[in-house]
Amino acid sequence: MSHDATVDTREVDFYTRMAEAWWDESGPFWPLHKLNALRTVYIREKLCSHFERDPNDIKPLRGIRVLDVGCGGGILSESMAGLGAKVTGIDVVERNIVIATRHARQRKLPIDYRLCTAAELSAEGASFDVVLNMEVVEHVADVPAFIADCSRLTAANGVMFVATINRTAKAFLFAIIGAEYVLRWLPRGTHRWRLFQKPTEITLLLSDGGLSVRDTVGVAANPFKRSLSMTRSVAVNYMMFCTRTEP
Numbered sequence: 001m002s003h004d005a006t007v008d009t010r011e012v013d014f015y016t017r018m019a020e021a022w023w024d025e026s027g028p029f030w031p032l033h034k035l036n037a038l039r040t041v042y043i044r045e046k047l048c049s050h051f052e053r054d055p056n057d058i059k060p061l062r063g064i065r066v067l068d069v070g071c072g073g074g075i076l077s078e079s080m081a082g083l084g085a086k087v088t089g090i091d092v093v094e095r096n097i098v099i100a101t102r103h104a105r106q107r108k109l110p111i112d113y114r115l116c117t118a119a120e121l122s123a124e125g126a127s128f129d130v131v132l133n134m135e136v137v138e139h140v141a142d143v144p145a146f147i148a149d150c151s152r153l154t155a156a157n158g159v160m161f162v163a164t165i166n167r168t169a170k171a172f173l174f175a176i177i178g179a180e181y182v183l184r185w186l187p188r189g190t191h192r193w194r195l196f197q198k199p200t201e202i203t204l205l206l207s208d209g210g211l212s213v214r215d216t217v218g219v220a221a222n223p224f225k226r227s228l229s230m231t232r233s234v235a236v237n238y239m240m241f242c243t244r245t246e247p
Helices: 009-021 030-050 075-082 094-106 118-123 143-152 169-182 199-208
Strands: 065-069 086-091 112-115 128-134 154-165 211-222 227-231 237-244
Touching: 009 094, 030 075, 030 128, 030 154, 030 211, 030 227, 030 237, 065 075, 075 086, 075 094, 075 128, 086 094, 094 112, 118 143, 128 143, 143 154, 143 199, 154 199, 199 211, 199 237
Parallel strands: 065 086, 065 128, 086 112, 128 154
Antiparallel strands: 154 237, 211 227, 211 237
16 A cells, blocks of 8 residues: 555545445446546536547547546546547556456556556656546545645646535535435445535645636536536535646
8 A cells, every 4th residue: 555645544445345336337336427427528528628629529539648546446537538538547446446457458448557646656757638636635635735746747738627525514414414324325434524625725725736727617416316417506516627827
């Protein structure tokens, strides 16, 4: 296991136990599969605009270097590879990397999965056109250090996407009490409220790393239809699109 200070060993243990369920769309990660469909559309739209790609192209992200930080079982990595991106996925849970690699091979997707942290990859001097920092912030031990690592991995003309959960009373009610205890959409212990971050806090950390937030959207859940949709409210979940600050 990595000795990086951003790694939360409790989170590593939790996701090691859950790893076999990543690709079961009716299992404990089903909300993530629904979220992935939503976020993939958002990411594709923003990247086509930023890199001046044809959104109607079957593989509009062809050749764009994408890093999926905290890739888990590879759900988002595979979506990006399917759009033509050159994808690297990293995670600190060894079992996640094993499962992600196996699934990508079955689908014949050339994704480069690595068992390492963002800090370790940054120390190698790596950089990417796109850094996907999605649903990871709320699982790390040192958020400022983690955002700094991800910022260093973002190339000069690159972009970063950040998705996480707001630290609000509504988020506690919906993301923890509702999702984990009442509706049981997620396993108990998936989230800890004290690790949630407000958009203003993330924006400041990104600014320190030379990135500016260009767009922020929220994600709303419909418990009756078991569906997710975009919203302008960021009271619970939110996604940010960020670019390098102009010098």
